[in-house]
Amino acid sequence: MSDEQGFSPRERRASFTLAGIFGMRMLGLFMIMPVFALYGQDLIGFSPLWVGIVIGVYGLTQAILQIPVGWLSDRIGRKPVIYAGLALFALGSVVAALSDSVYGVAIGRVLQGSGAIAGAILALAADITREENRTKAMAIIGVCIGISFAIAMVLGPVLAAFIGLSGVFWTTALLALVGILMVRFMLPEQAHRGQIRDVTAAPELFGRLLKDRQLLRLDFGIMLLHLTLTAVFVAFPLTLLDAGLVAEHHWWLYLPTLLLSFVLIVPFLILGARRNMNKQLFQASILVMMAALLLMAAGQGQLWLLALAMMLYFTAFNFMEASLPAFLSMLAPAGAKGTAMGIYSTSQFFGAFLGGVLGGLLYQQLGGGGVFVLVAVCMAFWFWLATGMTNVSKVRSHILSIGVNIENKDQREQLLQRLMALPGVHEALIIPEEGAAYLKVDGNIFELDQARRLINL
Template structure:
């Protein structure tokens, strides 16, 4: 008589905790909303502050990137020792404190200090690790995509909310609101995310005792990492210029710029979605990246030569956002595809660091360059840099399995 083989049933440990993943994506989105909401309004408001110069305004916009890059690895390591939730909550409270400092600033230096403190509450590595802790390996890429989508949504929402709120509560009020968002996110985390790591997954801070610099020998990884650096460099440099450019070309006050951002972003996303679908087929992924880079470069060039005319500026902004939203959605997934599975944590850590450094270089460098030249020259330089990167990606950085 044969003994029947017992059926193997899926245990709760084999299933992702989508409720917790959703909560973590919400926490991350609230923090990034606080970072991005001042992008469309800061440059014009800060120009009236004591000691303000284009270089210091750019620094105020992008300084969060350098502190976020510097503190990401230490905060990730501390989460290994003291627990993910504690470190994420601590980072959110540091972020909230930065918002309070910036809200009470009376000079540009106070805004710089507040933004730097906001960046020091670096929780990206700890959140990524906690997502890995609560998600089985086979669901991890999907969970990371949820996090990425929430960040993209936060960026789009901030482009609309920033100008709207500027008209209602002013930029100091927006900074105060970011502090409230940080505290709210900390409370949400404590209420919705479990303490432990039910799936027994390895920590995913991406350190593993080494920095992972050998990953730059991985085909395709260098191009993707430098791509996100360049993308956030031109994004932050662009927002040193864009609020004033939109005001002068359209005649709209900054508080009315949401009327431009909202339709432009909707139109950009509608054009971006087919690109993402084509990229997911695998063989067209690299071609879609090149197309997105061309769109970003073309958008910057159109704005550079717009001569302060409204429709060319809006058209350039639309082209820029098509390429930008595609790259934001697609590049993290490509990174996880071109590196070994057991090195994804390290790869995403390096990728995020490059992104934050790009924001710092773009803000500081864009403001400094603008102080010596003018808006068309600064935008033209950004377009030239993206064109150069497009040519390099088309020739030297093509992945083997693109």
């Protein structure tokens, strides 16, 4: 049994299982980032450009397939899509592990990225959890992604030192197989509910959202953030090597800088939420990241400067990685969050691909310093772009089941008018096919129980 506001045991198990599956997959994608430039040098065809391609190419297939795979899960069910995606990820890992050339490893990374199951996992989380607990489930998944990135930055160098680059890929294949077993034995059976607009994309909304300047700023922002990430990790491991830190000790730098960065972002997240300073703190984070990149360029050969730069970089990166999805959720129109998130995720993965290619090309021509300086210029462009951002307030989204209240058009129109009349409701949308009402509300004054009572009249 569970109380009205808490997770049921079934919801809790499903949420943490899905978070674990998502996190292990992202761990497998991220672990290669801090090690490939160091341990891939014996591969046939190795060059800085191919380092960037291998690190970022998973983003290309992710970007192409992210939304279509989500639609497929609406049609054939979540679990078949998740099984197939994890199997493709495992296959790509095996291909990369067995390859003796950068070209084979790149093909493996393409296959890894083609298992684009993020949308299906989020949709399954929405299927399994009640509306009042859905935000919590999504937050658990989001936290697990952040943790997987931190673990990957440390675990990748440790594993590569002991079992080599191929061993890292064999580990990612094992993680995918563990994920398949978790889907089979730990997730409850659940008839999928088709499209849920809070987590899956609606094709008819693309044109409208692609004209929304505020959402486009967030899409370009996440693209530039992940472009920077992959470009940095083409050059930074080699920069550490040049500064005298041997490859097997790189985790000595990543671990403390990551831990300190997580501590440093907490007061900023609290300040942004309580003082409505989201925009100011966001712009400050872009400037911190730009300063960190310039410090990386200036700190060639000086480990303490590189460590300071990476600590600042991780702090700004983690703050923006946490803030951008929250901003998107606040700004997306009612019933359009899934579509907005689909465009956002596609931009994110495309940025990862562009960053890998750009980082490889720049390192080949200009060295590590050139990579850091020119990517800092991208941050300056982002800062200019962010000047037009809305300072988002405490806006929240809710999705409510309306059941029998949608028998005819007149009933739907009357219900819509009553919902719009509730204090704090900015937008309301009823989707008869889903039996759902989507609300965009002011979280300070909206009362969810009042809306539920109205629907149940």
